[in-house]
Amino acid sequence: MRKVSFAEFGGPDVLRLIDAEEPHAGPGRIRIAVRAAGVNPVDWRIREGQVLKAHPIELPSGVGLDASGVVDEVGEGVEGVAVGDHVFGEGADTYAEFAVLSAWARMPEGLTFEEAAGYPSVVETALRVLREVGVRPGQTLLVSGASGGVGSAVLQIARERGIAVIGTAGAANQDYLRGLGATATTYGEGWVERVRRLGPVDAALDLAGSGVLRELVELAGDPRKVVSIADLRAPEFGVRFSGVAGSVPDALAEAVTLISRGRLHIPVEKSYPLAEAAAAHADSQAGHARGRRVLVV
Ligand SMILES: NC(=O)c1ccc[n+]([C@@H]2O[C@H](COP(=O)([O-])OP(=O)(O)OC[C@H]3O[C@@H](n4cnc5c(N)ncnc54)[C@H](OP(=O)(O)O)[C@@H]3O)[C@@H](O)[C@H]2O)c1
Numbered sequence: 001m002r003k004v005s006f007a008e009f010g011g012p013d014v015l016r017l018i019d020a021e022e023p024h025a026g027p028g029r030i031r032i033a034v035r036a037a038g039v040n041p042v043d044w045r046i047r048e049g050q051v052l053k054a055h056p057i058e059l060p061s062g063v064g065l066d067a068s069g070v071v072d073e074v075g076e077g078v079e080g081v082a083v084g085d086h087v088f089g090e091g092a093d094t095y096a097e098f099a100v101l102s103a104w105a106r107m108p109e110g111l112t113f114e115e116a117a118g119y120p121s122v123v124e125t126a127l128r129v130l131r132e133v134g135v136r137p138g139q140t141l142l143v144s145g146a147s148g149g150v151g152s153a154v155l156q157i158a159r160e161r162g163i164a165v166i167g168t169a170g171a172a173n174q175d176y177l178r179g180l181g182a183t184a185t186t187y188g189e190g191w192v193e194r195v196r197r198l199g200p201v202d203a204a205l206d207l208a209g210s211g212v213l214r215e216l217v218e219l220a221g222d223p224r225k226v227v228s229i230a231d232l233r234a235p236e237f238g239v240r241f242s243g244v245a246g247s248v249p250d251a252l253a254e255a256v257t258l259i260s261r262g263r264l265h266i267p268v269e270k271s272y273p274l275a276e277a278a279a280a281h282a283d284s285q286a287g288h289a290r291g292r293r294v295l296v297v
Contacts, residue, residue: 003096004277004295007060009049012278012285015063023093023100024073030081030101031073035113036271037094038066039293040121040149044281054243062093063277068107068116069297072098081106088116090124090248095277097297103248108259118149118266118292119259124251125229125242126153130161132242133227135203137162142201142219145208146182147173148289149266150229154205155180156264166198176290187212195219206231206239208287213237267291 001022006014025031043063045051068088071081081087081104088111089104107116129150135141141158145151146167158165159181167182168191177184185194187208192215195201202225204216209230214237217223223238234241258264269291272280280293 001097002274003093004063004274005060006047006063009047009059011048012044012281014047015278015281017275017277020062020096022098023096025075025078025100027076028078028102029075029091030071030078030087030104031075031098032067032069032087032101032104033072034067034069034094034096034099034297036068036117036297037064037096037099037274037295038117038119038121039272039277039280039284039295040065041284042121043095044285047281062096064094064096064099064295065090065092066117066120067091067094067099067101068113069099086113086116088120089252090120095274095295097274103252105249105252105256108256111259114268114271114294114296115266117294118268119153119255120248120252121245122149122153122266122292123255123264124245124248125150126157127251127254128246129205129207129227129229129242130154130157130163131246132240133203133205133225135163138164139202140164140166140200142195142204142216143167143182144187144204144206144212144216145169145210145230146177146184148207149292151207152180152266152291153264154207155182157258160258160263166195166201168195170288172288173290191215192219205229206234213239269293271296 087104091101147169165182168187206228228234
């Protein structure tokens with residue numbers, strides 16, 4: 001089969017499409033014929049060797065955590081899923097024609113494979129940070145970096161829970177944030193004053209890692225009301241850095257419910273063929289997104 005692999009840490013051009021042995025589903029796992037793989041910032045952080053502590057790997061290595069596809073092997077002890085089912089979930093080396101998943105759910109009616117590949121990590125992260133920041137219905141949450149994959153999920157889940165959101169994004173994404181139910185403002189020069197004018201904030205999320213933790217603590221009034229997923233200096237400000245994934249099966253189950261009820265939709269910013277994984281990484285690293293990028297197999 002063909003898969004994307006890299007033999008040394010570095011920029012997008014270390015990615016190669018190679019011929020490789022097919023993986024097989026061991027106990028508790030399934031294998032899918034991959035139809036689409038989600039491109040997450042962690043994929044290029046691993047490729048650069050930035051996050052070796054959290055994701056120790058041996059080189060050469062495959063790439064990718066999220067995928068959607070058609071089940072073609074069911075490992076020992078696995079129940080409730082059969083060959084031919086359409087699923088989405090998390091696994092390893094998903095930028096490939098076949099991949100083994102460790103967590104999955106049946107795709108909801110009406111979702112395309114391309115769309116489905118964008119949900120798993122994003123929804124797990126969104127549910128986790130909302131839980132950890134402790135924001136309640138009726139309160140106001142400030143989200144810095146609200147238009148990306150994680151932000152898109154946070155805004156819609158917060159709306160569903162009756163939490164008001166003020167979100168920051170680039171000028172091109174202001175209407176997008178409003179469409180997801182948030183009050184929108186731009187980041188950059190003067191953003192703190194713009195947020196203050198929109199009213200008091202009970203809690204804040206840093207989803208962009210743009211060096212604004214001091215300001216988020218000021219606006220939320222307490223470092224314990226701020227969580228970051230993208231700024232490793234969080235502890236310097238008394239802020240929690242959230243980096244340990246919660247239950248992916250629970251997140252997928254919640255995603256299925258919300259998607260089926262028309263309450264959650266992560267748009268596909270752009271699709272790329274597997275052979276153009278390097279371009280997808282370069283675009284993701286440029287740091288501006290509306291929803292998720294995916295590779296199509
Ligand atoms: N710790 C964890 O468990 C965990 C889990 C998932 C993701 N992450 C990290 O969290 C970050 C976000 O992930 P993602 O998947 O949502 O990324 P993404 O889809 O690439 O989105 C990045 C977003 O950042 C926004 N942005 C860029 N510059 C900004 C600035 N100066 N101020 C505010 N927002 C800015 C962009 O908005 P515009 O396009 O509108 O400019 C874009 O929407 C990444 O760094 C990722 O590595 C961590």
